[in-house]
Amino acid sequence: MNLQAETLRKIDEVIPHYPVKRSAALPLLHLVQEDQGFISNEAIEWIADRLEIQPINVYELVTFYPMFRQKPIGRRHIKVCRTLSCAIMGGYRTCAEFQKQFGTGLGEVSPDGEVTVEFVECLASCGTAPVVMIDDHLHEKVDAARARELSDKIKGEAKTANR
Amino acid sequence: MIQPASPDLITVNVDGKEIAVPKGTNMIEAARRVGVDVPHYCYHSKLSIVGNCRMCLVEMGMPAVDPASKAPVIDPATGKQRVNWSPRPTIACATNASPGLHICTTSPMVKECREGVMEFLLINHPLDCPICDQAGECKLQEQSTGYGRGYSRFIEQKNVKPKRTLLGPRVMLDDERCILCSRCIRFSKEVAKDDVLGFVDRGSYSTLTCYPGKKLENNYSLNTVDICPVGALTSTDFRFKMRVWFLKQTNSIDTETSVGVNTVVWSREGVVYRITPRENGSVNDTWMPDSGRTLYKQIREGGRLEAARVSGSVADLESAVKAAAALISGAKVAVVGSGRSSVEEQFLTRKLAARAGAEAYLVSRVGQGDNLLVSTDKNPNVRGALVTGLISELPKPSLGALGERIDSGSVTTVVSVGEDLLAAGLSASQLAKVSIVYLGTHDNATSGLAKVVIPTLTVFEKHGTFVNQQFRIQRFAKAVPGPSGSSDDLVVLSKLLSAAGGEALGADVGSLWPSIASEVPALSTMAYSNIPDTGLLLDSSPWSTLAFAEEATLHFKPAAAAPKEAPRG
Numbered sequence: 001m002n003l004q005a006e007t008l009r010k011i012d013e014v015i016p017h018y019p020v021k022r023s024a025a026l027p028l029l030h031l032v033q034e035d036q037g038f039i040s041n042e043a044i045e046w047i048a049d050r051l052e053i054q055p056i057n058v059y060e061l062v063t064f065y066p067m068f069r070q071k072p073i074g075r076r077h078i079k080v081c082r083t084l085s086c087a088i089m090g091g092y093r094t095c096a097e098f099q100k101q102f103g104t105g106l107g108e109v110s111p112d113g114e115v116t117v118e119f120v121e122c123l124a125s126c127g128t129a130p131v132v133m134i135d136d137h138l139h140e141k142v143d144a145a146r147a148r149e150l151s152d153k154i155k156g157e158a159k160t161a162n163r
Numbered sequence: 164m165i166q167p168a169s170p171d172l173i174t175v176n177v178d179g180k181e182i183a184v185p186k187g188t189n190m191i192e193a194a195r196r197v198g199v200d201v202p203h204y205c206y207h208s209k210l211s212i213v214g215n216c217r218m219c220l221v222e223m224g225m226p227a228v229d230p231a232s233k234a235p236v237i238d239p240a241t242g243k244q245r246v247n248w249s250p251r252p253t254i255a256c257a258t259n260a261s262p263g264l265h266i267c268t269t270s271p272m273v274k275e276c277r278e279g280v281m282e283f284l285l286i287n288h289p290l291d292c293p294i295c296d297q298a299g300e301c302k303l304q305e306q307s308t309g310y311g312r313g314y315s316r317f318i319e320q321k322n323v324k325p326k327r328t329l330l331g332p333r334v335m336l337d338d339e340r341c342i343l344c345s346r347c348i349r350f351s352k353e354v355a356k357d358d359v360l361g362f363v364d365r366g367s368y369s370t371l372t373c374y375p376g377k378k379l380e381n382n383y384s385l386n387t388v389d390i391c392p393v394g395a396l397t398s399t400d401f402r403f404k405m406r407v408w409f410l411k412q413t414n415s416i417d418t419e420t421s422v423g424v425n426t427v428v429w430s431r432e433g434v435v436y437r438i439t440p441r442e443n444g445s446v447n448d449t450w451m452p453d454s455g456r457t458l459y460k461q462i463r464e465g466g467r468l469e470a471a472r473v474s475g476s477v478a479d480l481e482s483a484v485k486a487a488a489a490l491i492s493g494a495k496v497a498v499v500g501s502g503r504s505s506v507e508e509q510f511l512t513r514k515l516a517a518r519a520g521a522e523a524y525l526v527s528r529v530g531q532g533d534n535l536l537v538s539t540d541k542n543p544n545v546r547g548a549l550v551t552g553l554i555s556e557l558p559k560p561s562l563g564a565l566g567e568r569i570d571s572g573s574v575t576t577v578v579s580v581g582e583d584l585l586a587a588g589l590s591a592s593q594l595a596k597v598s599i600v601y602l603g604t605h606d607n608a609t610s611g612l613a614k615v616v617i618p619t620l621t622v623f624e625k626h627g628t629f630v631n632q633q634f635r636i637q638r639f640a641k642a643v644p645g646p647s648g649s650s651d652d653l654v655v656l657s658k659l660l661s662a663a664g665g666e667a668l669g670a671d672v673g674s675l676w677p678s679i680a681s682e683v684p685a686l687s688t689m690a691y692s693n694i695p696d697t698g699l700l701l702d703s704s705p706w707s708t709l710a711f712a713e714e715a716t717l718h719f720k721p722a723a724a725a726p727k728e729a730p731r732g
Contacts, residue, residue, distance in 0.1 A: 041375060056361040056374040063363035 001046040007035040011050070021051045025061055029068055038069040066120075073116035074109045076154055079133040080142075082119040085126035090143060094130050095119060097144040101151035114158050175264040190255035190266050191219055199268055202277060202306045204284075204392045205344035206256035209448045210353060216284075216344050218306070219255040220276040224248040224265035252276050277310040285311065287322045288393070289339045297394030299407040303342065324370060330360070331379035333399050333453055334388060338370050341395035347371070347387035354450060354535075355383040371395070382533065385453045389439055400457065401437045405429075410436060413642035414696060416629050417455035418503060418622050420532070421540040422716055423631025424451045425697070428459065428623055428642040435459040435623055435643055443697045445718055446635065452536050461621055462643070466606040468618035470648045480617065480650055480658070487578075487600045487615040488662035494576040494598070496521035497565055500553050501581045502528065502542025504652065505627025506636065506686075507672050509544070510679050511656035512580055513553040518665035521578070524565050525558035526587040529712045538632055538713045546630040549706050550685045557709050561588035569593045576600065580652075581619065583607040602655055618649035625651050626672045628694065630701065632713045637698035638691070 003011075010031050015024045025047065032043045039062050041055075048055040062068045080086075080095040095106070098117045104110035107118055125131045128140035132150070139150060171186040180197045191201045192208070204216040227236035227245040238245040246265050252272060267273065285307060292298045324338035343362065348371075352358040359377045362369050373379055379387070388396045410429040415438070417424035425441040438459055440451035471483035478486070496519040500512045516523040525548055528541035548554045566589050568574045577584065578600045585591065585608040594612050601613035610616050624645035630636050645651070657670040669675035676691040685701050703722075713721050 054358040054374070056359055056377070059374050060361045060363055060365070064365040 001042060003032065003035050007031050015051070022053050022057070025051055025053070025058055026065075029058070029061060029065075033068060038072050040070070072109070074114050075158075076115045077133075077135055078115050078117045079120040079123070080117065081121070081123045081125075081129070081131050081133075083122035083126075086123075086130040089129035091119075091130035093144050094132060094142050094147045097147040098132075098151060101148060112158070115154060173260060173262040173264075175260045175262075175266065177266045178269055184260050186260070188260050190221060190223070190253075190258050190260060190264075193260045193264075194221075194255065194266060194268060201255045201268055202302075202310065203256055204302055204342060205346060207346050207349075207390055207449075209450075210346060210349045210390075212257050213345055213349070214254045214257040216342065217254060217280045218277065218284075220252040220280065221255045221273055222248060222267040222270050223253045223258065224267070225261070226263040226265075274310070277306075278312060281307055281311045282316070284342050285315070286317050287339065288342065289321065291340075295340065295394040296397045296402055296407075297340075297391070301394060302392035322368060324368065328372070329399070330373055330396070331384050334379050334384050335397050335399050335402060336371060337395050337397070340393050341371050342393055343369055343371070344392055346390045346392070347396060350383075350387055350390060351379065351381075354386070355381050357381040357383075360387075382452045382454055382537065383450060383535070385456055386440070386450050389449070398437070398456075405431060405436045411642070413640050414441060415623065415639040415642060416543065416631075416637050417451060417458070418543040418629070419452070419455045419458060419541065420536075420538040421543055421545060421632040421713060422447065422536050422538045422719070423543060423629055423633075423635065423637050423698070424455060424536055425637065426451060426455065430623075430642045433643045435462060441696075445697065445700075446631065446633070446637075447536055447717065450536060450717075452533075454537070459623060461605070462623055464605070467646060468604060468606060468610065468616060468649065469646065471618060472613075472616040474614055480655070483615055483617050484655070484658045484662050487617070487659055488664075490576045490598045490600055490614060491515075491519045491578065491659075491663045494519075495574050496576045496578065497568065497574045498523045499562070499565070499577060499579045499582050499584060499587070500525050500548060502526065502540075502545040502548060502558065504544060504547075504580055505622075505625070505639075506544065506547040506551055506630060507627050507675050507679065508580065508652045508656060509548045509553045510551040510675070510683065511653060511660060511668065513551055514665060514668065515578070515656060515660050515663065516553070518660060518663050519578075522568075523553050524562055525554050526562065526582045527558035527560050529560070532714055532716065534715055535717055538716050538719075540632065540712045543631070544629040545711075546632070546634055546703075546706070547628070547636075549709075550630055550634075550636075550701065551679070551683055557711065563588065565589065566593050569596055572596075579603070579609055579613075580656075582609070584609045585612075602652065604649070617655050618646075619652040619655055620645040620649055624649075625653070626691075628672075628691070631698070632711070632716075633719055634701045634703035634706075635698040636686070636689075636694060636701055638694050638696070 011028055014027045018024050028047050033039055044058045045055045048058045078098050080091055082091050102110035102115050109116050123131050123133055130142055132139045132142040172183040173186050174181055174183050175193050177194045177197045177199050182197050184193045191206055194201045201219045203219040205213055224246040227247045229236055235244045292304060326337050328336040330336045348360045351360045359373045359379055363372050364370050385398055388398045409431050413428045415426045415428045417426050424447040425443040426438050427441045428435055429437045438456045440449055442449045470477045471480055473483050473486040498516040498521045500509060500523050502525055529539055530541050532539035576598045581603040584594060599613040600615045601610045602617050602619050603610055604619055604621050623642045626641050628636050628638050654670045657668050661667045668678050672691045680687055707722060
C-alpha cells in the first residue's frame with residue numbers, strides 16, 4: 001500500500017477515537033478511498049491488518065456501502081441525483097446529456113479517462129432540482145443545457161491541465 | 164469449592180406451565196424444558212445470539228406490580244397476580260428468563276408472526292426441495308409445513324443468485340437457498356477460529372461468500388453443513404448420494420483420536436453414507452472434525468482381508484484359529500495389542516497374553532493435535548488398555564524393546580491385533596525370525612508376512628466401548644454387517660483363547676461384560692447396557708501419575724501431574 005504521509009497521519013489519529021479498533025473501519029475506508037481513488041483488495045487487507053480483523057469483515061462493508069468503489073474511476077466524478085424531486089425535474093435527461101458529452105456509459109470511465117458519470121440518491125437540495133455533484137461541488141438546476149456548459153468546462157480544464 | 168445444590172433458579176411460565184430454570188436461560192431453552200418447541204433458524208445453543216431470522220417471536224408478559232408501592236396487582240376475578248402482556252412480540256432467543264416471566268407461544272399473534280416470517284423467508288427461496296439434499300432434515304421445510312401458508316402470494320420475479328459455489332474442498336454453497344441466518348459465519352469465527360465467511364452485497368442480493376482468494380477449508384468446515392438449517396451448504400462428499408430418510412442412524416465414536424467425538428453413522432442396506440456429530444456437552448458439543456467424517460471409506464476401501472489364511476493359503480476360521488493356537492502354545496509369545504481395539508477386545512487380548520505367558524505391547528501414535536477436537540494421541544483407546552490391564556505403562560514411542568527380544572531369541576511368536584508391525588518400527592529381518600499371527604481388517608506388510616491371518620471388523624461393523632482422554636467410557640454400535648469371510652474380533656479372540664487352553668469367555672459384548680466387570684476393578688459396577696449414550700466417567704486416579712500425551716482440547720484439560728518440561732531458570 002502506497003499511502004501518502006498525510007493519510008497515514010490521519011489514520012493513526014482516527015483509530016484511537018473508538019473504543020474498539022474495528023469501529024474505525026469506515027473512517028479508514030473513506031481515508032484510503034480519498035487517497036487511492038478506490039478500494040482495492042490490497043487496501044482491504046491492509047485495513048483489516050491494521051484493525052486486527054479479518055479481510056472478510058472489511059469486504060462486507062465495502063460491498064454494502066455504495067459510496068465505496070472497488071474499481072478506479074475517471075479524474076472527475078459526476079454524481080447526478082435521481083431521487084424523486086430531481087427525477088421529476090429532469091435528472092435523467094441531465095445524466096444522459098453528461099453521458100453523451102463524454103461518450104461514456106453509466107458508471108464507466110469515459111474513453112479519455114476524464115470522468116465517471118453516476119446516479120446517486122438524494123443530494124439534499126430538492127428545491128433547486130435537478131442537482132449534480134462534480135467531485136465536492138454541488139451544481140444546482142442542471143438541465144441539459146447547463147450540463148453541456150459544465151461538460152465543456154471540464155473538457156477545457158482537462159486541456160489546460162494536459163498542456 | 165463446593166457448588167450450591169441448585170444454581171440460581173427462577174420460575175417462568177410457558178403456555179401456562181410453570182417451570183424452574185437457571186437464571187440466564189433464554190426463552191427458547193426455557194420452553195424446550197417443558198417440551199414446547201419454539202421454531203428458530205439463526206439461534207444455535209453453542210453459538211452467539213444474533214436474532215436475525217425473527218422466527219422465534221413469542222408473546223411475553225411480566226407479573227403486574229403497582230408502580231408506586233411495587234406491591235403485586237391481584238386480579239380480583241382469579242385471585243392471582245395479573246400479568247402484563249407486552250403488546251408486541253419479542254424474539255425468544257435473545258430474551259433471557261427473568262423471575263415470573265410469562266411466555267405464550269400459542270396465541271393468534273404468535274401464529275401470525277410465524278406465518279409472516281415464513282412468508283418472507285420463502286419469497287426468494289427456490290422450490291427445489293425435490294432435488295435438494297437437505298430435504299427431510301430441513302428446518303425451512305419442516306416449519307413451512309407447520310407455519311407456512313401452503314400457497315404463495317408472491318407474483319414477482321425471484322432473485323437469481325449463484326447456485327453452485329465451492330466454498331472449500333468439502334463445502335458447496337447454493338446462495339438461492341440461503342436464508343441468511345449466519346450460523347456458518349458465527350461457527351467459523353467462534354468455534355473454528357477461521358473467519359473467512361461473510362455476507363456481501365447486503366440488501367436484496369445478500370450473498371454468502373468467502374473473502375476473495377480464501378477458502379473454507381479448515382478441518383471443521385463440514386460443521387457448517389450440519390448447522391445450516393436449509394440446503395444452502397451441502398457436503399461435496401454426501402451431495403446427491405442418498406435421501407436422508409432412507410438412512411439408518413447408529414451411534415458411534417470417532418476413532419481418529421483419543422477425544423472420542425460422539426458420532427452418528429448413517430447407513431442403508433449395509434452401506435455407510437456419511438458420519439455426522441452427535442451432541443455430547445461434555446465431549447464435543449455438537450461438532451466434529453472433517454477428518455473423522457471420511458473414516459467410513461475404509462470399510463469399502465481396497466485391500467480388505469477377505470478370508471483367513473494359513474501359511475498363505477485360504478483356510479476357514481476354525482483351522483486358522485487352530486493353526487494360530489499351535490503357534491502360540493509352547494512358544495515364546497509376545498502380543499502386540501492395539502489402542503484402536505475396543506475395551507472388550509483389549510480385555511480378551513490381555514487374557515490371551517496371560518494365557519500364553521506373553522508380554523503385551525501397544526503401538527503408540529502420538530502426533531499433532533489442534534487443541535479443539537483432534538488430540539495429540541491418535542489412538543482412541545489407550546486408556547481402555549490401561550483400565551483393562553492389558554498394559555500398565557503408556558506405550559513407548561517404538562516397539563524397540565520387542566525388537567531386541569526378537570533379536571535375542573526370547574520371542575518366537577508375535578500376535579498382532581490389527582497393528583502393522585513394520586510400520587510400528589520392527590524391521591523385516593526381525594519379523595522374519597518370528598511366526599506372526601495377524602488379526603486385522605486390511606492387507607498390509609505385516610499381514611503379508613504372517614503365518615496366520617484372520618480378517619476382523621472395522622469399528623462400524625461391531626459393538627464395543629472406548630475410553631477417551633477424559634477416562635469417559637463410551638459405547639459404539641454396529642452400523643453395518645461386516646464383509647463375508649471376516650469375523651468379529653471378539654469371536655476370534657475368544658476362540659483363540661480357548662484353543663490356546665484358556666477359559667471359554669463370551670464372544671459378544673453382552674456375554675463378555677459380566678467377566679469384564681468381575682475382573683476389571685474400574686468397571687466392576689457397570690454393565691454394557693447401562694452405559695449412557697453420552698458415556699460414563701471412570702475414576703482416573705489409579706493412572707494419575709502417567710504422563711499422557713494429550714494437550715488441552717474442548718472440554719478437556721490435561722492433569723497437571725507431570726509437567727513435560729521442568730521450568731528453567
